[in-house]
Amino acid sequence: MLERKLIKKVLREALTTNADFAEVFIEDKFQTDATLLSSKIQGVNNSKEFGIGVRVAKGYHSVYGYTNSPKEEDLLKLANDLAQSFPGEPVGIEFSLEEMKVGNLHPVKILPSTVSLEEKVELLRRADKAARAYSEEINQVSTRYQDYVQNVWIANSEGTYVHDTRVRTRLAIASIAANEESKQTGFYGPGGHYGFEFYSEQLNIEEAAHESARIAVAMLHAEECPSGKMPVVIDNEFGGVIFHEACGHSLEATSVAKGASVFSGKKGELIANPLVTAIDDGTIPNAWGSATYDDEGNLQKKRVLIKDGVLTSYMIDKLNAIRMNDEPTHSGRRESYRYAPTSRMTNTYIDNGESTFDEIIAATKLGLYAKKMGGGSVNPATGDFNFSVAEGYMIRDGKIAEAVKGATLVGTGSETLLRVDMVGNNLASAQGMCGSLSGSIPTDVGQPTIRLSEITVGGRGGAI
Amino acid sequence: MNFDKLFEAASKKGIEDLQVYFNDSNEFDISAFKGELDKYTIASTQKLSVKGIYEGKMGTVTTEVLTDDVIDFLVDSIISSAKTIESEDEVFIYAGDKEYKKIEGLYNESIYDVSAKQKIEDALELEKKIIEKDKRIIMVQTYYGEGSNKVRIRNSKGLNLEKLVNDAMIGAQVIANDGKDQRTSFEYIRSNDYADFDYEALASLAAKKAVALLGATPCESGEYEILLSKEASASLLMPHVSMFSAESVQKNISLLKGKVGEVVGSSLVTVVDDPFMKKSAKSGAFDDEGVATSYKELIKDGVLTGFMHNLKTAKKDNIKSTGNGFIGRGISPTNFYIKPGEYKHDDAVKSMKKGIIITDLAGTHAGANPISGDFSLQASGFLVENGEVIRPVALITVAGNYLDLLKDVTQVCDDLKFNFGYVGSPSLLVKSLMISGL
Known part of the structure; x- marks a missing residue:
């Protein structure tokens, strides 16, 4: 940790030219990773990360630098180097750093540092055992445990000075089911802004392991998915990745501010079926993507x-707010001190509607039921997206029929939102890592079961 | 950090063999958008990865804090990590090969002869060039980035290796729109020789690719x-x-x-x-x-x-x-x-x-x-x-x-x-x- 006096000195040094804003981000992070494969602990690694990022700006123009060195001379040199990008007379900003103290809004009970490695890896053994016990067809299980405590201090020339501690943990379970013809993987990776109490109070490890194994076995006996345009029912939890990828990224100021998003300039317009209400909420207690503050030192918020x-509303960070002439939504996030912050999602979800799951399936004559989604990606400029379906079934005559594998959903974000024609009442979220300009950050995706009236499905099973 | 002290402390606590992998990187990245400098990042980072054999198992730890006072932490982490590992795979610290090939051209000093100012101007100019290629090109973002990486490996079996590499790239993200459809392209050139950066060729290619997919x-x-x-x-x-x-x-x-x-x-x-x-x-x-x-x-x-x-x-x-x-x-x-x-x-x-x-x-x-x-x-x-x-x-x-x-x-x-x-x-x-x- 740096003395507040030194932080102030660095900020002042950054303002010795014509810049009008300076920020210091200090990060001290301790992470533990452990992996198990073939029922044996394979690797355990502790890592200590420490670094300082300095951002200097004039208007929405900014420059960024970072270093591991906490030495005064190195930090002042970095600040001075960055300041040279804004030649001219100092603006004459006066500020004092008073710490904002609201306490941690996502308190944890058992800090990972107070738990032995042995207790942590025992979770991996339990998950491995449960996944293998699920079916004889499970022939390999790979599990990974992660926890970290990320301490950040954020100070800027507007007088912001905050300290935040983010404690997160996650257990990722991948099961492989195999027979002579094929191998299929099932994945389940629950986590949250919790300490070790997550594993006694929030998560049933055996159930999580079964879920991973269940998907693998189901897909082992699946047929190749037919291709073509069809209605698709996307289930809750990780199904929310479709909104995250197809629309969420295009609502981030990163692409909106530059007019590079299909949703640029569309505030107040109907962009989705009126059944759709979508929210990004960084305040959900102890959720994976929650924190007390964003990475620019503002209190996290709920954004409709x-x-x-x-x-x-868009998701807007400080500098893009200036560019867009809009209000910041406290959406500045970053993976670490190695990244300047920019607008990012936290916990994003489509809100509950009124249909039941059974009603949605019953209303679908012929289509695909995507029970578990895999990953995907989107081009924010065109809105074109793709997702893999990790577990799928055909729907025939309003009933869930045979299992299908290898399905991909392809579409455009703007059209997809308009094609949501049923929204369920069973909202649930799942955890993911989201990669973008400011690195890889934890985000929740979520939704109730929804139906898209029609979307292109890719697969190897011939035309539907 | 004084590596000798680390090796000594490890040996004292019963670590049989130890290897350090030390990474020292520098980075410079810029981006141009709408005639302005959109991104400018400078960085200097160091990272140490240590592995050691304790009771036949390999423990590992990484740190970005490089002062001598983390030595105890490093040694203790290696031991606790090794104690937890169950894999019976044999583990090694390598004494080294007789010969290592001499490879020319992995580090090119001349990339630093071109000033940062010139690199910024080139990135801005590239944006302009691409915009001028076709009326349907509505937006361009260009990039220049360079990095150097010094790696040092040292272990208790006497191995002591060092390498230095650098590279750089120029790139352009292009958005084309014909009023009905919007398409993008991304093109880049990577090298550690600034003379390889043919801005004109890159501009033509990036522009051509973006408009070709319209409709x-x-x-x-x-x-x-x-x-x-x-x-x-x-x-x-x-x-x-x-x-x-x-x-x-x-x-x-x-x-x-x-x-x-x-x-x-x-x-x-x-x-x-x-x-x-x-x-x-x-x-x-x-x-x-x-x-x-x-x-x-x-x-x-x-x-x-x-x-x-x-x-x-x-x-x-x-x-x-x-x-x-x-x-x-x-x-x-x-x-x-x-x-x-x-x-x-x-x-x-x-x-x-x-x-x-x-x-x-x-x-x-x-x-x-x-x-x-x-x-x-x-x-x-x-x-x-x-x-x-x-x-x-x-x-x-x-x-x-x-x-x-x-x-x-x-x-x-x-x-x-x-x-x-x-x-x-x-x-x-x-x-x-x-x-x-x-």
């Missing part, structure tokens, strides 16, 4: 992005 | 002959690199297991891992375990010859490590590519009766399963009939199996290109793949 189909 | 719509579903462009082929090869890892083979998750000496691809296909390639930051005479690297053709004329190894997997198979052991990545390639042939891309297009040129594949990290080889990916490109490009296509998916694809290669072009992960390919003509669109 789409209300009854109408675009109501 | 793209899906085509009809069905089997098509496919010309997989160099970029698309490299991005499809990327998730399948793990098939060539001995670790995947030993874990029984490689489709290539047990197939050494067998035909696994068309006789036109040769797959190379080349650690000696010039101007690449992935090149080097040794891997992160200190083992001398080697040039390998893992598939030669369609026949699988072997796998990439680190010390651990090599010991299990009773052979020598191929020098592919890298920290945090287990076994990974250096510069990995499908060897170019002599066929011309244009001739490949002319040879197609009814086919699709796939120029871009999206979502390979999720839609390709290296364990089964099956892939189903979003694609875009061009519909070809009787050797003529008819129209652009998008929002289609292409599905197949990667090993089947390698066998179905009918021509290998001469246009090898590497992607950001130093995985490369020339364009490949493929007998057929399943396309789903309309």
Whole structure:
């Protein structure tokens, strides 16, 4: 940790030219990773990360630098180097750093540092055992445990000075089911902004392991998915990745501010079926993507992005707010001191509607039921997206029929939101890592079961 | 940090052998957008990874705090990590090879002769150049980035190695819009020699690619002959690199297991891992375990010859490590590519009766399963009939199996290109793949 006096000195040095904003981000992070494969602990690694990022800006123009060195001379040199990008007379900013203290809004009970490695890796053994016990067809299980405590201090020339501690943990379970013809993987990776109490109070490890094994076995006996345009029912939890990828990224100021998003300039317009209300909420207690502050030192918020189909808010960081002439939504996030912050999602979800799961399936004559989604990606400029379906079934005559594998959903974000024609009432979220300009950060995705009236499905099973 | 003190402390607490891997990096990145400097980042970072053998197990720890007062923490972490590990695989600290190849051209000082100011001006100029190419280009973002990396490996068996590499790249992200449709392109050049940065050529190519896809719509579903462009082929090869890892083979998750000496691809296909390639930051005479690297053709004329190894997997198979052991990545390639042939891309297009040129594949990290080889990916490109490009296509998916694809290669072009992960390919003509669109 740096003395507040030194932080102030660095900020002042950054303002010795014509810049009008300076920020210091200090990070001290301790992480433990452990992996198990073939029922044996394979690797355990502790890592200590420490670094300082300095950002200097004039208007929305900014420059960024980072270093591991906490030495005064190195930090002052970095600040001075960055300041040279804004030649001219100092603006004359006066500020004092008073710490904002609201306490940690996502308190944890058992800090990972107080738990032995042996207790941590025991979780991996339990998950491995449970996944293998699920079916004889499970022939390999790979599990990974992770926890970290990330301490950050954020100070800027507007007088912001905050300290935040993010404690997160996650257990990722991958099961492989195999027979003579094929091998299929099932994955389940629950986590949260919790300490070790997560594993006694929130998560049933055996159930999580079974879920991973269940998917692998189901897909082992699946047929190749037919291709073509069809209605698709996307289930809750990780199904929310479709909104995250197809629409969420295009609502981030990163692409909106530059006019590079299909949703640029569409505030107040109907961009989704009126059944759709979508929210990004960084305040959900102890959720994976929550924190007390964003990475620019502002209190996290709940943002209603789409209300009854109408675009109501983008996700906006400090500098993009200036560029867009809009209010910041406290959406500045970054993986670490190695990245300047920019607008990012936290916990994003489509809100509950009124249909039941059974009603949605019953209303679908012929289509695909995507029970578990895999990953995907999107081009924010065109909105074109793709997702793999990790576990799928055909729906025939309003009933869930045979299992299908290898399905991919392809579409455009703007059209997809308009094609949501049923929204369920069973909202649930799942955890993911989201990669973008400011690195890889934890985010929750979520939704109730939804139906898209029609979308292109890719697969190897011939035309539907 | 005083490494001698670290070695001493480790030895005192019963660590049999110890190795440090020290990384010292510098970085400079800029981006230009709408005639202004949009991003400017400078960085200087250091990182230390330490591994040590304690009671026959390998403990590891990493730190970015490099003062002597973390020495106790490092030693204790190695011991507690080693104590937890159950894997019975034999572990090694490597005493070193007799010889390490001298590789020229991995570090080029001259890149720093061009001033930061000039590099910024060039990035701004590149943006302007691209905008001027075509009225339908509505937005351009250009990039310049450079980095240097100094690696030092030292261990208790007397090994002491050092390497210094640098590289740089220029790139452009282009958005084109014709009032009805919007398309993008991304082009780049990477080298550690500023003279290789042909801004004019990059501008033309990036502009051409962005507008070419305007008006793209899906085509009809069905089997098509496919010309997989160099970029698309490299991005499809990327998730399948793990098939060539001995670790995947030993874990029984490689489709290539047990197939050494067998035909696994068309006789036109040769797959190379080349650690000696010039101007690449992935090149080097040794891997992160200190083992001398080697040039390998893992598939030669369609026949699988072997796998990439680190010390651990090599010991299990009773052979020598191929020098592919890298920290945090287990076994990974250096510069990995499908060897170019002599066929011309244009001739490949002319040879197609009814086919699709796939120029871009999206979502390979999720839609390709290296364990089964099956892939189903979003694609875009061009519909070809009787050797003529008819129209652009998008929002289609292409599905197949990667090993089947390698066998179905009918021509290998001469246009090898590497992607950001130093995985490369020339364009490949493929007998057929399943396309789903309309």
